[in-house]
Amino acid sequence: MSEIADQLRQRTQRYGLRVIAVCQQLPDTWVAREIGKQLLRAGMGVVGNYWSACRGRSDKEFIAKLGVAVDEADESVLWLTAFIQSGLRGDLETKDLLGEGQELRAILSKSHRTARENRQHKAREAKAKKAVGKSPT
Numbered sequence: 693m694s695e696i697a698d699q700l701r702q703r704t705q706r707y708g709l710r711v712i713a714v715c716q717q718l719p720d721t722w723v724a725r726e727i728g729k730q731l732l733r734a735g736m737g738v739v740g741n742y743w744s745a746c747r748g749r750s751d752k753e754f755i756a757k758l759g760v761a762v763d764e765a766d767e768s769v770l771w772l773t774a775f776i777q778s779g780l781r782g783d784l785e786t787k788d789l790l791g792e793g794q795e796l797r798a799i800l801s802k803s804h805r806t807a808r809e810n811r812q813h814k815a816r817e818a819k820a821k822k823a824v825g826k827s828p829t
Contacts, residue, residue, distance in 0.1 A: 693746055697746055700742065700799065701742065701743060701746060703796070704738055704739045704742045704743070704761075704796065705739055707735065707738060707739065707789075707792055707793065707796055708735055708736050708738065708739035710785075710789050710792070711731060711732060711735030711736065711768065711789065712732065712735075712736075713785075714731070714772075714775075714781065714785065714786055714789055715728045715731060715732045717781075718780070718781070719780065721780075723778075723780070724780050727771055727774055727775060727780070730767070730771050731768060731771035731772065731775070734764045734765075734767035734768035734770075734771060735764075735768045735793075737760070737761070737763075737764030737767075737768075738761055738764045738765045738768060738793075738796060738800075741757050741758070741760040741761035741764055742757075742758070742761040742800065744757045745757035745758040745761060751807070751810075751811050751814075752811075754807060755804065755807045755808055755811060758800060758803060758804045758807060759804050761800050761804075762797065762800045762801050762804050765793060765796050765797035765800055765801075766797050768793050769790065769793040769794055769797055772786060772789060772790040772793055773790060776790065
């Protein structure tokens with residue numbers, strides 16, 4: 693695994709742990725518990741799916757898992773935004789966590805896009821190479 697991938701693994705892990713901490717500090721209300729459950733699933737989904745992508749056995753698997761990590765990051769941003777806008781949590785830690793979620797979403801999204809483009813480029817090259825091999829000389 694590359695150093696950059698390892699750094700991102702560590703960063704997603706820290707994000708997941710921070711999500712847990714925020715969820716543990718939520719008020720004990722029905723609404724906070726429900727949104728908290730969603731945030732916890734999405735936040736930990738970022739970690740789990742990115743780590744799983746890093747263990748991908750193929751380009752297709754890597755791209756698929758990375759796409760799920762992007763979706764989970766996007767959803768965690770949604771729930772953090774809901775906490776802040778509803779007034780359930782508006783503290784600096786939650787706002788900072790929202791910023792980190794937005795950054796992770798952007799990083800993972802760009803990585804996903806690049807991985808897809810690289811895979812498509814490889815496929816075009818293989819197709820062109822195959823076509824050259826079949827041409828009469």
